Amino acid sequence: MAKNLTTREEDYSKWYNELVIKADLAENSAVRGCMVIKPYGYAIWEKMQAELDRMFKETGHENAYFPLFVPKSLFEAEEKNAEGFAKECAVVTHYRLQNDPDKPGKLRVDPEAKLEEELVVRPTSEAIIWKTYKGWIQSYRDLPLLINQWANVVRWEMRTRLFLRTAEFLWQEGHTAHATKSEAVEEATKMQDVYATFAENFMAMPVVKGVKTDSERFAGAEDTYTIEALMQDGKALQAGTSHFLGQNFAKAFDVKFATKEGKQEYVWATSWGVSTRLMGALVMTHSDDKGLVLPPKLAPHQVVIVPIYRNDEQFDAVSEAANELMKQLRSKGVSVKFDNRDTHKPGWKFNEYELKGVPVRVAIGPKDLENGTFEVARRDTLTKEVMSKDVIIDRIVNLMDEIQNNLFAKAIDHRATHTTEVESYDEFKKLLEEKGGFFSAHWDGTEETEEQIKKETKATIRCIPLDDDNASGVCMVTGKPSARRVLFAKAY
RNA sequence: CGGGGUGUAGCGUAGCCCGGUUAUCGCGCCACGUUUGGGACGUGGAGGCCGCAGGUUCGAAUCCUGCCACCCCGACCA
Numbered sequence: 084m085a086k087n088l089t090t091r092e093e094d095y096s097k098w099y100n101e102l103v104i105k106a107d108l109a110e111n112s113a114v115r116g117c118m119v120i121k122p123y124g125y126a127i128w129e130k131m132q133a134e135l136d137r138m139f140k141e142t143g144h145e146n147a148y149f150p151l152f153v154p155k156s157l158f159e160a161e162e163k164n165a166e167g168f169a170k171e172c173a174v175v176t177h178y179r180l181q182n183d184p185d186k187p188g189k190l191r192v193d194p195e196a197k198l199e200e201e202l203v204v205r206p207t208s209e210a211i212i213w214k215t216y217k218g219w220i221q222s223y224r225d226l227p228l229l230i231n232q233w234a235n236v237v238r239w240e241m242r243t244r245l246f247l248r249t250a251e252f253l254w255q256e257g258h259t260a261h262a263t264k265s266e267a268v269e270e271a272t273k274m275q276d277v278y279a280t281f282a283e284n285f286m287a288m289p290v291v292k293g294v295k296t297d298s299e300r301f302a303g304a305e306d307t308y309t310i311e312a313l314m315q316d317g318k319a320l321q322a323g324t325s326h327f328l329g330q331n332f333a334k335a336f337d338v339k340f341a342t343k344e345g346k347q348e349y350v351w352a353t354s355w356g357v358s359t360r361l362m363g364a365l366v367m368t369h370s371d372d373k374g375l376v377l378p379p380k381l382a383p384h385q386v387v388i389v390p391i392y393r394n395d396e397q398f399d400a401v402s403e404a405a406n407e408l409m410k411q412l413r414s415k416g417v418s419v420k421f422d423n424r425d426t427h428k429p430g431w432k433f434n435e436y437e438l439k440g441v442p443v444r445v446a447i448g449p450k451d452l453e454n455g456t457f458e459v460a461r462r463d464t465l466t467k468e469v470m471s472k473d474v475i476i477d478r479i480v481n482l483m484d485e486i487q488n489n490l491f492a493k494a495i496d497h498r499a500t501h502t503t504e505v506e507s508y509d510e511f512k513k514l515l516e517e518k519g520g521f522f523s524a525h526w527d528g529t530e531e532t533e534e535q536i537k538k539e540t541k542a543t544i545r546c547i548p549l550d551d552d553n554a555s556g557v558c559m560v561t562g563k564p565s566a567r568r569v570l571f572a573k574a575y
Numbered sequence: 576c577g578g579g580g581u582g583u584a585g586c587g588u589a590g591c592c593c594g595g596u597u598a599u600c601g602c603g604c605c606a607c608g609u610u611u612g613g614g615a616c617g618u619g620g621a622g623g624c625c626g627c628a629g630g631u632u633c634g635a636a637u638c639c640u641g642c643c644a645c646c647c648c649g650a651c652c653a
Contacts, residue, residue, distance in 0.1 A: 115644085170651070207653095241576075241651060248652065321653060360653050391612050430613035437613095448612055458612080575653090 088438075090372045095316040099367060103245045106375045106439050108362065116243040116250030123439065124362060126383035128253070131361060132233065134285050134380075135255065138277050144229040144257060149211050151235075152202035157210045161335035167302020168206040171239040175202040204237045209303065209328075209354060212258045213336040220260060220350060222341045227270070228260040246363035247320075247575055254358035257325075260333075260350040262340065267351035268306075271327040272549075274355040275308040278323035286361065287378040287491040288312050288368045289498050290322055291521070291570060293546025298530050301354075305329035311545045311570065313498045314367040317519020319545045319572035322364050325355035363575075369463075369490050375440025376462055378490050379483040384420040386412060386479060387441045389432045391448030398425075401447050408445065408457070408475070415480050437462060442486050443479060463489050504568070508559045511571070515542055521572050525565035527558035536560060542571045 088105065089097045103109055108124030120128065136146070152175060159165040179196035205211065212230070220228060237251045257274060261267040275292055282290045290310035300307040304326035312322045333339070333349035340350055369376040379385050388405045392398040402423060409419045420441075422432055429446065436444050446458040457475050460467045463486045470478055501520030505511045511522055526532060526544065537543050547569045558565045 111645085236653095238652070240653095242647095242649095252653075254653080324653075356653075358653055389612095393611065397611095425611090428611050428613090428615065430611085430615085432614090433612095434614050446612070450612070 088372055088374065091315060092372075098372070099363075100245065102366060102370060102374060103363075106366075108366070108375075109245050111245070114250075116240060118245050118249050120253075120359070123383060127365070127377070127381055128359060128362060130381045130383070131281075131285070132255075135277075135281055135357065136231075136233075138281060139231050139255075139257065142229075142273065142277060144231045144259075146232060147230050148232050148234070149208050149215065151205055153205050153208075153211045155201045155203055157214050158203045160210060161213075161303050161332055163331070164207075164209055164303030168238070172206055173204040173237045173239055175204065205234075206236055206238045207354075207356075208232065208234065208236070208256055209258065209332055210336075213332040213338060213352075216258075216260055216350075217336050217338045220338055220340050223262050223343055226260055226262045226340060226350065227266065229257075229270075230259065231255055231257040244363075246359055246366070249359075252358045252360065254356050256354060256356040259353045260338065261352070262342070262348075262350065264329075264351050267329075267353050268327050271306070271308055271325045271353040271355065274353070275310060275323075275325040278325065278355075278357055279310050281357075282310055282312065282322055282361075282364075283491065285378065285380045286365050286368070287380075287487055287494060288322070288364060289491065289495045291546060291548055293548040293570060295324075295546055296530075296533060296544050296569075298533055299544065301326045303328060303331050304354075305331070308549075309546050311521075311572075312364055312368065313501060313521055313572070314364070314575070315497065316367075317501055317573070319521065319574040320360070320364050320367070321545070321574065322361060323355070323357040326353060328352035328354060368494055370440065373434075373465070374438035376490065377440035377442060379442045379487050382440065382442050383418070384441050385417050385483060386419045386443045386445060387432075387436050388419060388421045388445045388447060389429050389436075390421075390423055391429050391446055393449070397449050398423075400452055401449070404447050404452060408447075411476050412479060415476060417479060417483065433460075437465075443482055445475075445479075461486060463493075506559060511542075511559055512540055515540055515571075515573070519573065521545070521570050523568045523570055524559045525556040525567075526569050527561050527563035527565055529561075529563075532558060532560050536571070540573075542573050545570045545572050545574060 088101055091098045106123065107121050109118045109120045112119045176198055177192045177196045178198055179193040180190040181193040183191040216228065219225060233255045235251055235253050240248050240250055243249050259267070259270050261270060279290050279292050282288045290312045292308070292310055295307040295309055301324060306327040308325040309321055310323045312320050314320055330349040330351060332352050338350050339347045342348055365381065366375060369378065388409060390398065390401040390405055392401050405421050409421050412419045433444065440462060442462050444460040444462070451457055455472045456469050458467055459470050459475065459479065461482065498521070501518065502523065503514055503518065503520060504523045505514060511524055515522065522542070533544055547567070553567050555567065556565050557563065
């Protein structure tokens with residue numbers, strides 16, 4: 084393992100790539116654009132999953148599982164959705180291999196084994212799910228239907244980056260059906276709220292809730308609600324989306340229900356998802372030039388204990404103290420790892436756990452045993468403090484909250500200092516290059532202007548925020564009237 | 576898919592122009608010993624179809640052709 088990470092200052096993008104690999108979160112695989120998520124990275128993902136899953140269930144959803152493959156005829160049923168994803172679909176055309184008669188020991192696709200109908204590997208599951216829902220929904224009594232699935236999807240991206248954009252990724256996708264439009268809209272915004280709460284309370288990552296413009300909307304949706312986060316390099320990251328799908332899929336798949344009055348009506352739909360991209364967001368929000376910085380609520384180990392000793396007797400004595408501390412911390416709900424490996428020295432371990440972002444490190448050595456103390460180091464501030472036996476448990480329990488809150492506060496502060504209100508297009512262009520971040524500006528509401536800005540500056544409208552700032556003004560580009568400010572940024 | 580670049584041990588690399596002993600160095604790995612409060616040291620050792628396939632040559636990591644993979648910049652995107 085190399086000793087030094089590229090710094091964020093030197094090359095933010097390189098820093099990110101190196102960090103993901105060196106911190107053992109993931110690596111590139113033998114398959115183009117697909118990653119292997121390593122145990123340490125997967126442990127963080129599992130923590131995210133566990134909390135999100137809990138939140139979904141608390142809001143009335145149930146999990147189910149639908150097939151990986153979608154027959155082409157189903158996939159194309161909802162035109163806009165199909166068109167939006169068509170360019171990046173993997174397609175299964177054959178179902179058998181055979182020995183290659185020309186190349187001994189090699190296999191080839193059996194030309195006789197062509198599928199009657201091609202199977203699309205799901206880039207998202209609306210099609211197969213709505214085909215299924217048709218059989219599940221007859222009456223208003225069957226509604227609302229609130230389903231989530233944890234799955235992998237494939238989008239054949241040209242350029243990929245670990246976690247941020249991979250050809251295959253893990254996610255959850257909620258798919259709900261409702262009797263009324265207002266109920267579906269409420270569901271979509273409710274799940275946006277769930278995502279925002281999760282991002283802020285667990286990832287310690289502040290997000291802006293908003294709605295996408297026409298051009299950025301999900302293919303097949305009426306409205307896309309988004310949460311947008313700001314990374315340390317001033318670029319925005321779309322962290323989760325929740326779509327109000329109107330009756331588009333109900334019509335495409337003919338999903339009707341009988342109302343109380345006995346009339347047949349199309350159901351109203353939503354879908355919503357977050358992916359392993361959140362792992363990338365987590366890394367880029369908090370980590371520093373020494374490595375990962377994990378919020379305690381998502382860290383696989385919240386505390387690591389490193390023993391310091393010169394001989395077996397000291398090791399035994401230190402271990403005893405470590406085990407006792409571990410027992411007490413665990414009884415308070417703190418997850419602890421005691422790294423008693425004799426194969427690495429303490430200094431090596433200190434660096435290792437800084438790289439891996441463990442929130443709190445406790446060192447115990449002979450001096451501590453003598454004095455009845457522990458050395459406690461915080462990953463977020465990189466500060467050390469010697470604590471006595473009597474206070475350490477309470478202090479560490481409190482530190483979990485303190486670190487969580489500190490990370491959130493730092494991220495909020497970064498976002499605040501990198502969110503700029505601009506009045507003119509020149510100012511916008513200048514500060515976009517010099518400073519980056521979010522820009523709150525007036526826009527005339529047309530796709531042409533949005534496109535022009537994107538072409539000229541690479542910045543896009545991240546969202547129309549759902550805050551209560553409704554002051555009207557004039558578009559910074561065209562001078563035409565604008566109902567309210569929208570949020571621009573360069574994005575991942 | 577366009578433009579540029581790179582493939583040598585697990586990782587990072589030298590050698591390539593100008594073909595010629597046994598392919599360089601560092602990290603890591605293995606064994607033993609000494610070490611252990613911020614990435615220890617010594618001694619010994621293992622590890623290579625030089626991206627793949629063909630060609631030129633007495634001889635190819637080195638020259639030629641084709642292919643593949645990866646990286647960077649564009650277009651596309653959670």
